[in-house]
Amino acid sequence: MTRHFVGFDLGTTNSAAAVFDGEQVTVVRNRQGGVLTPSVVRINAKGVATVGARARGFLDSDPANTHGGFKRLMGTRKGLRFAAAGVERLPEELAAEVLRSLRGDVADQFGFAPTHAVVTVPALFEVPQSHATVKAAKLAGLEHVELLQEPVASALAAGWDRTEAGWWLVYDLGGGTFDVTLLESREGLLRVVGHDGDNFLGGRDVDAALVDWIVRDQGLGLRREDAAHAEALRRLTAAAEEAKIELSRANEAAIALPAALLVDGDAIEVDCVLDRGTAERLALPLIDRSIDRCLALLRAHGLDASALRHVVLVGGPTAMPALRARIAERLGVDPAEGLDPMTLVVRGAALHACAALGSASPGPGASPAPSPSAAARNVLLKFPAMTTDPTPPVLGRCLAKPAPAEVRLERVDGGFTSDWTPVDAEGAFFFLAELQPRRANTFRLEGRDRDGRAVTLEPSTATIVHGVTIGDPPLARTIGVALASGGVRVYFERGAPLPARRTFVHHTVEAALPGAGVALRIPVVQGDFDEAHLCRLVGAIEIDGGALDRTLPSGTPVEVTLSLDRGGNLSAQAYVPAIDEAFESVAHLLVPEATPEVLEKAVAELHERLEALRRDAFRLQLPSMVADVDRAEAELARCRAGTTATRGGDEDAGQKARRDLLELEAAVTALEAARRWPELEGDAREAMVWATSWMSSHGTPAESRLLEDAVAQLEQALAQRNPRLLQLQSRHVRRLGSAAFHRWPGAWGSMFEYAASRVHEATDLRRAAEVVAQGRAAQGRGDRDGVRAATEQLWEMLPSDVRTRARSHRSDVR
Amino acid sequence: MDPLADNPFFVLDLTPACTAIEVERQAAKLLAMLELGLAAAGTHASPLGRRPRTPEKVREAAAALRDPARRAAFEPWATAPAGAAPSAPGAPWPEAFAALTWWR
Numbered sequence: 049m050t051r052h053f054v055g056f057d058l059g060t061t062n063s064a065a066a067v068f069d070g071e072q073v074t075v076v077r078n079r080q081g082g083v084l085t086p087s088v089v090r091i092n093a094k095g096v097a098t099v100g101a102r103a104r105g106f107l108d109s110d111p112a113n114t115h116g117g118f119k120r121l122m123g124t125r126k127g128l129r130f131a132a133a134g135v136e137r138l139p140e141e142l143a144a145e146v147l148r149s150l151r152g153d154v155a156d157q158f159g160f161a162p163t164h165a166v167v168t169v170p171a172l173f174e175v176p177q178s179h180a181t182v183k184a185a186k187l188a189g190l191e192h193v194e195l196l197q198e199p200v201a202s203a204l205a206a207g208w209d210r211t212e213a214g215w216w217l218v219y220d221l222g223g224g225t226f227d228v229t230l231l232e233s234r235e236g237l238l239r240v241v242g243h244d245g246d247n248f249l250g251g252r253d254v255d256a257a258l259v260d261w262i263v264r265d266q267g268l269g270l271r272r273e274d275a276a277h278a279e280a281l282r283r284l285t286a287a288a289e290e291a292k293i294e295l296s297r298a299n300e301a302a303i304a305l306p307a308a309l310l311v312d313g314d315a316i317e318v319d320c321v322l323d324r325g326t327a328e329r330l331a332l333p334l335i336d337r338s339i340d341r342c343l344a345l346l347r348a349h350g351l352d353a354s355a356l357r358h359v360v361l362v363g364g365p366t367a368m369p370a371l372r373a374r375i376a377e378r379l380g381v382d383p384a385e386g387l388d389p390m391t392l393v394v395r396g397a398a399l400h401a402c403a404a405l406g407s408a409s410p411g412p413g414a415s416p417a418p419s420p421s422a423a424a425r426n427v428l429l430k431f432p433a434m435t436t437d438p439t440p441p442v443l444g445r446c447l448a449k450p451a452p453a454e455v456r457l458e459r460v461d462g463g464f465t466s467d468w469t470p471v472d473a474e475g476a477f478f479f480l481a482e483l484q485p486r487r488a489n490t491f492r493l494e495g496r497d498r499d500g501r502a503v504t505l506e507p508s509t510a511t512i513v514h515g516v517t518i519g520d521p522p523l524a525r526t527i528g529v530a531l532a533s534g535g536v537r538v539y540f541e542r543g544a545p546l547p548a549r550r551t552f553v554h555h556t557v558e559a560a561l562p563g564a565g566v567a568l569r570i571p572v573v574q575g576d577f578d579e580a581h582l583c584r585l586v587g588a589i590e591i592d593g594g595a596l597d598r599t600l601p602s603g604t605p606v607e608v609t610l611s612l613d614r615g616g617n618l619s620a621q622a623y624v625p626a627i628d629e630a631f632e633s634v635a636h637l638l639v640p641e642a643t644p645e646v647l648e649k650a651v652a653e654l655h656e657r658l659e660a661l662r663r664d665a666f667r668l669q670l671p672s673m674v675a676d677v678d679r680a681e682a683e684l685a686r687c688r689a690g691t692t693a694t695r696g697g698d699e700d701a702g703q704k705a706r707r708d709l710l711e712l713e714a715a716v717t718a719l720e721a722a723r724r725w726p727e728l729e730g731d732a733r734e735a736m737v738w739a740t741s742w743m744s745s746h747g748t749p750a751e752s753r754l755l756e757d758a759v760a761q762l763e764q765a766l767a768q769r770n771p772r773l774l775q776l777q778s779r780h781v782r783r784l785g786s787a788a789f790h791r792w793p794g795a796w797g798s799m800f801e802y803a804a805s806r807v808h809e810a811t812d813l814r815r816a817a818e819v820v821a822q823g824r825a826a827q828g829r830g831d832r833d834g835v836r837a838a839t840e841q842l843w844e845m846l847p848s849d850v851r852t853r854a855r856s857h858r859s860d861v862r
Numbered sequence: 863m864d865p866l867a868d869n870p871f872f873v874l875d876l877t878p879a880c881t882a883i884e885v886e887r888q889a890a891k892l893l894a895m896l897e898l899g900l901a902a903a904g905t906h907a908s909p910l911g912r913r914p915r916t917p918e919k920v921r922e923a924a925a926a927l928r929d930p931a932r933r934a935a936f937e938p939w940a941t942a943p944a945g946a947a948p949s950a951p952g953a954p955w956p957e958a959f960a961a962l963t964w965w966r
Contacts (some may be wrong), residue, residue: 235882239928350931430894437883445898476900478891519886519928520921545925548918552945750866 051511053405054162055201056150058143058169058181059117060250061223061364063087064391065150066398067158070488070513073205073395078153084390085150088116089142093132099149108286111279117252118142120224123176124703142179144187151188164192167402168393170225171197171243174574175586175618182617194404195617198222198362199229200240200521201396205233206360206387207231214357215241217342219375219383219392222363224250226765228342230349237436238516242347242543243524248340251292253364257330258288258322262303266318272693273703273727280309284318295324296367308607328370335371362389402513403434404614425452425495425795431481433512439480442491442510446475452495452503457481460490460509468496483514520545521614529608530571530580530859532557539610542576543644549611554861555844558811560591560600564636568600570608570622571857575714578775580657580856582714584707588857589622591631600626602811603844615783631719647691647702649707654684655807657716664723676719683712721771728771732762732778739785747788755784796836797827803842810845819845863936867910869931870923871940875906882886882928889924890903893917 050089053068055448062084065076075083080101090103098106106114112131118139121128127136147167155161167185169178185193199218206218216231227245231238236457241435262284263270270284283305291301300323308315346352359375361383366372376382384647425448432440442457454468457479464543465480471477483489495503523546528538541552560567568591589608607623623630658677665673690705699760721728736759743755758780789795800823810816819841826834844862863870871878895903896917901920905912926932 236929237882237886241929371901426899430897435886437887437890439887441887441894443891443894443898445900474900476895476898480887520925522925543925545921548921550918629957754865 052158052160052162053398053401054154054165054393054580055196055200055399055401056147056165056167056185057198057391057394057397058119058147058167058184059087059222059393059825060117060225060252061087062390063146063150064394065154066391066394066399067154068402070511071401071486073398074157074844075391075394076153076157078152079156083427085146085153085701086116087119087143087146089118089145090114091130091133091135091137095133095135097144098508109164115142117224120703122180123174123178128350138180140184141187143181143184147185147188147190152192161189163190164202164401164405165190166194166196166346166397166404168198168201168252168397169195169616170220170222171199171227171229171245173616174525175527175572175616178617192405194401194614195563196397196400196404196614197229197243197521197524198393198618199227199243201394201400202360202362202392203229203231203238203240203692204399204516204518205392205396206358206384206519207233212357215351215355215380216358216360217345217356218360218362219338219342219366220245220362221338221365221371223365224252226250226338226341228338228345230345230351234744240518240521242345242349242522244341244348245335246341246789249334251289251363253334254292254331254365254368255285255288255411257334258327259284259290260319261322261326261330262288262320266316266320268309268316269316270311272689277311280311283309287318291322292327292368293364295322295327299324301327324370328368331368331370332374335368335374336378339375342379345756353381356381358454360387360392360394362383364390376556399434400518401513402744403432403517414778424504427493427505427507429493429507429510431510431512432510432517434515434517435483436515436517438483438485438514440483442479442481442512444477444493446471446505447477450497451475452505453497453498455493455505457510458492458494459484460492460634473497481512483512485514488513497634520547522546523548523616525574525611526576526583527572527574527586527612527618528583529554530573530583530585530608530857531857532859534580534856534861535578536573536580536583536795538710540612546612546616549609551607551609554606554608555624556600556602556604556606556860557844557862558602558860560596560604560860561593562598563593565593566590567596568606568622569858570606571859572610572618572620573857575710577714577717579717580859582710582717584710585857587618587620589620589631591622591624595629595631596627598627600624603817603841608861644691644702647687647694647705647709650713651684651688653785654687654709654712654716655681657720658684661716661719661723668723673719673722680712680715680719681759683708683715687712717772721775722769725771728778729766730773732766732767732774732781733780735778735785737760739781739788742785742788742792746791751784751787755781793832796832796839800827800835800839800842803839803846806846807842810842812845816842816845865939867908867913868923869908869920869936869939870926871936872908872913873915873919873923874927876927878940880927881927885924885927889920892920896920900917942960 051070055066057064064084067074067076075100077083078085085100087105088103088107090098090106095098103114107116117130118128127138129136151161167181169181182193199220202218202220211235218229220227226249229243230241232241248628259281269279287305288301291303294301300321303318303320303322305318308317354509356379359379359381366389372383394765425446427444427446429444431442451471454470455477456468457466466479469479470475481491488511490509493508495505497503522543523540526538526542527540528536531537537552540548556568570588571585573580573583574586577583604626609621611619621630621632629696658680662677664675687708690701694702737809739755743752758777762777762781765777804820807816807820819838823835824836826838876888893901903915906915926936
């Protein structure tokens with residue numbers, strides 16, 4: 049029986065399904081015969097949902113009961129209302145309707161409804177958005193879901209038939225998101241080198257620019273902040289999108305609405321012509337923004353555009369001739385031809401399903417589980433379901449005793465047979481299988497006992513597809529836990545290979561009390577900054593007081609484990625050894641709400657900080673800083689416009705503004721750090737002197753070599769005047785210095801005295817006084833371990849100040 | 863990754879002469895061995911003595927060796943003899959200051 053591997057592309061504008069049979073990928077046709085299903089859902093008065101092209105037909109005529117574009121709201125609490133049925137649906141529930149429809153299309157064409165599938169997400173999707181996507185897939189009836197980053201999927205599909213070595217960019221401009229991924233192909237392996245992108249840049253932004261032009265050109269007086277104008281703007285947007293598509297083939301497009309627009313009670317006819325030149329001029333700043341991201345990604349990896357061998361375009365908006373020309377002009381390489389930008393992602397998803405999930409159809413799976421057959425000996429077999437390696441490893445372990453004495457692997461076409469291989473004392477065996485290129489290769493596993501009699505093994509077959517595979521995808525943004533000190537304990541660095549799992553021990557900063565309410569809060573943040581408030585809060589492990597049967601004193605250890613799957617889906621666990629209790633599924637994953645009030649306050653605060661920077665720049669006569677401030681002010685003006693649109697009911701614009709404001713705050717903080725350069729430089733030089741001094745007296749040769757490396761990098765950061773790099777390298781230098789410092793016999797005594805001098809600030813004064821007494825006694829006995837224990841306990845009781853706690857997303861741990 | 867104790871070449875039991883495909887093959891083999899619970903995969907040799915090997919370490923090591931720049935940085939350290947005696951007694955506790963939140 050043929051095995052099938054299923055992938056879904058859940059897009060902002062369109063979605064699709066594809067099935068891979070081990071050699072060919074088939075994009076699934078929907079009931080209307082198309083391969084793209086519009087991501088639009090309509091719910092009628094009887095509560096019946098319609099999905100796809102039929103629903104899209106109602107977007108204009110029945111907007112109160114039809115919604116699209118909900119992917120941009122995934123992970124938010126924003127319910128979308130269907131007036132006739134009187135119901136509200138979360139974005140993930142609407143996404144589930146789309147996936148359910150696609151699953152039905154697979155069943156119609158292939159005769160089975162998939163239970164396992166890969167679903168693609170943008171590379172820069174944040175944790176709550178990925179989490180909502182998994183929820184949608186489960187709601188749609190999928191039992192086992194793996195998320196895959198869209199650019200990785202595109203690269204897999206584009207790389208399937210190509211073997212040339214070199215650097216690639218996958219430029220993916222969707223309806224609502226932009227992703228760019230740098231890949232390297234070498235020795236037949238495809239490697240994701242890095243990502244960049246903008247979660248809120250897409251074809252819709254081009255549509256919005258065209259609408260603004262129409263509003264100005266026709267003098268319509270429509271305002272995004274006015275909820276009464278929302279309907280007219282929505283109709284204009286649909287007309288602008290159609291015109292944009294037409295302009296991919298024609299030089300002019302008419303914008304004529306079938307019925308007059310109602311603006312403030314007046315009926316206004318819209319009838320104008322948009323020419324390609326005007327459309328390109330309006331789209332160019334957005335295209336340039338995306339190409340700037342490409343160049344930044346190349347720069348971040350020490351490359352320039354001349355290094356590129358291919359640029360693969362993905363997404364409907366990439367059909368714009370101006371976009372292709374601009375990419376060729378600025379990146380110096382023509383976009384690759386012969387690849388369908390609309391189905392590349394879903395093809396890659398189906399290919400990846402083979403490597404990651406196993407068959408979605410009934411029949412032998414790709415990672416067979418042992419069956420309870422009485423006559424056969426059960427074996428656990430491990431092998432890559434798909435691999436680039438022509439001789440991949442196949443390992444197994446016999447579960448049943450006695451294990452066969454020897455085993456052999458044979459390719460069913462007879463082209464390869466291994467030697468008889470002895471089974472070791474653990475019941476394990478290992479082969480290197482030989483594959484036929486670009487084929488599904490099925491192998492038979494045979495066993496025999498010491499007397500040479502055949503032993504039946506279960507499972508006895510393994511199928512390995514030879515094709516392009518991709519190394520573990522890298523994490524797009526650093527993930528960690530916010531600390532009460534305002535810092536971040538990094539769990540997974542940007543670029544860490546996925547899947548990943550890590551555990552760290554934290555300590556509570558205050559007593560956690562039993563009873564109602566949240567007793568302990570551990571915020572999980574995502575972002576590449578050392579300061580928690582600059583990172584995005586993507587969830588929080590909250591332990592309810594009701595789950596505690598007694599008070600946990602300050603300083604109680606809490607073991608926090610964060611796990612990420614290949615698609616960046618996060619799960620979290622907190623274990624409190626003192627009560628021997630684990631708190632599962634406690635991560636509260638939601639995109640924060642973007643209310644106009646919160647956004648306006650953030651805009652005002654940033655404006656004040658920028659004004660302060662501008663005054664300093666003039667006072668210190670720093671023209672480059674004035675230019676930086678001007679650029680930041682321009683960005684702030686864009687955020688202000690988004691905030692205004694939120695007042696008109698545009699939640700999507702609000703989410704965009706929220707993210708942009710966070711990015712801008714990070715940029716402003718970097719400017720402020722640059723203003724603090726003399727102070728940072730002083731700190732760094734002090735760290736160098738301190739570490740070198742301790743290293744010379746107490747360091748090992750290995751540590752001395754590491755310090756030399758770190759100092760060289762610190763000098764480089766000083767030369768580049770790079771505040772972030774400087775802080776990072778200063779930290780490395782201090783850590784190495786501290787390694788040497790701790791060999792000094794008086795190290796813990798010195799730290800104890802410093803902590804004891806702050807004992808009046810402790811959260812539990814009585815206990816702190818006892819610990820100081822214990823520490824003094826330990827010093828008297830010459831007990832270094834006792835002094836160290838007392839010092840650690842004292843530090844756990846010293847609080848962070850209120851302002852710092854507020855900037856740590858209210859973290860209760862250090 | 864610590865260039866001595868957790869050098870990717872030590873984690874994967876490879877030498878700096880290995881090819882890219884050997885890195886993939888060895889990582890796949892070790893991950894499979896860890897999944898099967900085979901004792902031989904549980905630790906790896908290093909100049910500081912045997913160290914625990916986990917699936918995360920194997921993935922990180924493979925990712926480091928896929929990147930030519932990072933691989934080059936680890937190569938000189940991988941020539942140190944693995945399995946040599948551990949470092950001097952009273953080993954440092956480099957995490958101390960970070961753990962005490964003096965920095966970070």
